[in-house]
Amino acid sequence: MAKNKVEKVPLFDRIFKPEVITLENGHSVARPKSRVPLILAILFVAILIAARATGFDFNILFNRINQLTVILGKIFNPNWSFFPKVLPPLIGTIKMSIVGTVVGCVVALPVSIFASSNINKNKPTLLIIRFIISVVRSLPAIVYAYFFVLVFGLGTFAGSLAIAFFTFGIVAKMLYENIETIDMGPYEAMTSFGANTLESFWTACLPQILPQFFDNCLYCFELNVRNSSILGYVGAGGLGLLINERVGLRQYNDVGMILLTIFVVVMTIDLVNDYIRSKII
């Protein structure tokens, strides 16, 4: 039945011939040469090139590290009276994240279903959809935000849209990887008693997909609250604007207050997420 396949010898083993060890009883085994020296050599060269390209310099670090301690000292001594000014943009950030996450996730669900090889058997459409997901994923949220600010004007709408794109890319990828691991047995059972493709998918596959989907959405929401704080840099609303302004004015105590707020919010969301997760999984 199975044809004897000629095993392909990797290029490495053809250049560096495996060492043949013969035991006393005449049995022999081929021991491929270790790849570690080659990998280390490549790594070493790569480090040298990268260090040159980035102007890596330990002296600067050692001489000026006290600057960092000064700044960090101020950040960890937050200016509590600044809190009222943090609150409005914080709420803006959260609003942006909610809208962006929900929109991104809702679009991602159907797309990821068609990007799963176990459900979409049509290879060309599969590859096209996956390519689109990859392209959307590869641009950082802030670049989207920059574009949308120019097109839709300054403010939270551009931010929400940027977050929606970013969320779509991440959730669609995670989800189609999850969908590919679901148990197709129930689907087979449904077709065996006469359900059509859509009915089988809806009844047998969707219940397996949804918990994963909600889990991914929650994870992404947390990520978005964390990340959307930087979108303000390009004028897309939220906390980023404030951070940019305070850093520019070197008011690091205020920055500390902003970061502390983000920290508390993210922790809270994390806790709520863990609770919801325990309920749905």
Add this chain to the structure above:
Amino acid sequence: MIEFKDVSKTYPNGTKGLQHVNLQIEQGEFIAIIGLSGAGKSTLIRTINRMIDITDGQLLVDGVDVMSLKGKELRRFRRKIGMIFQSFNLVSRSTVIKNVLASNVPDMPWYKTMFGIYSKEQKLRALEALDKVNILDKAYNRCDELSGGQMQRVALARTVNQNPSIILADEPVASLDPIIADVVMSDFARINRDMNITILINIHHVDLALKYATRVIGVRAGEIVYDGPASEVTQEVLNLVYMGKAVPTSTDKVEIEGMVINNG
């Protein structure tokens, strides 16, 4: 009635699944199909509801030529044939009753399927099916809370709920321990008796096959080498089916030429 008329199946890679199979199965028979893994037992069973297409011959189920069906007709035809799998094929995250109710889906309008709305009548029928396989008390539990034997009984209830005239079971007890396997087989026997449903079972446990089935079909390399009452299955017959190698009478491991076949 199921009729195989000189049926053959050749897979695209050249493997011969079935060769010139001729069979006649009356309504209400309980048939066990025995044979080595890869002998064609699964192929034989799956051609009946056309999960696998035959390549030669004719296969009639209640007078209908199976190969002539397509699309909607095929799906309507499959409604009266239930199928049971080795791996149960239940949605483990859903509740037991939802899995049983799933067999109503093909008869429901799309919007009811979409929101999973089932009528009281349907729910009662599903519960009754669960009662028939003695697992009513787990109706609202999630399937992943059940043991293997319980899951197979839920799968059986799902099939019963479909009200079929034929049940095909592809190694239904292969993942179960011997005691549970016996219980599940007795469930099959009861349903066969009470509801006059034709049952075809692929099985590696020869002792269980002989204990419950009324008729045994031995398959070897795609050919039928034995077809007769369970009471007439002798050691010679088993030698024939299992290529002359000794068959342990009560074990779920069959060892042939150093190769271990463990429940398929």
Add this chain to the structure above:
Amino acid sequence: MSTTNHYNENVLEKLASEPNNLWKRILIFLIILGLVIWGNTGSNFTGITEKGMNVAKAILNGITHPETLLLFNFTSKGIPMLLLETISIAFLGTLIGAILAIPFAFLSATNIVPKWVSIIFRSITMLIRTIPALVWALIWIRVTGPGPFCGVVTQSIASIGMVSKMYITAIENLDTGVLEALDACGCNLFEKIRVGIIPQLSASFISTAIYRFDINLKDATILGIVGAGGIGFPLTDAIANARWNRVGAFVIVLVLLVIVIEWISTKIRARLAHGRS
């Protein structure tokens, strides 16, 4: 209910005990809907302006007609050098971050150190994680001055949080059966670490580092916005000056770079996880 008469009592009783989840689902749906509506309040969407339309057209036009000359410009302003700089930032940042994360991970793993030590180090990594990479860059710029070196240092620190979190999982999932077997062979502590622990951890540590490299590469493309080197600054500069053909070239190269690196890293990680096959 005459239709239900022929069912036996057990069945009817069971149906009566059916849990009702419908109101729960409706409630959850309403909560999410409410959140989205609340999130949209204060959103400034007033329809797309004519100016906005023109910008959108210009962007699309630019992306479809990239400035190809830039691709073959090998000076420091050309794309090849900028890419090298970006990749270098991500590479060194990941390498240093991955090494720095090792002590953090071991000191946070509950199967290695006492609980209170683990809590202290977990909170430190949590704090590091909270500060966004861009803010780290703004802080480090005061130390290193603007340029790619700032990017390297930023990523070295910013990587610690996530990388050590994944290391911790690997350490806590260590198969202690191996150590037991080595104990039975009479190995000492050093031998146990060398033969029992390092081979188990190295694959997942390297895999984590490569995964983080993916993320860092994406981050490295935006660090330039605050002056930390890489392709980010010329990109935002081109956007600010509405040089859309140039933006188009940058965006296309970025997309290709990220996709290629992601593909390679997935291959390597799959091999690390499943061995050569």
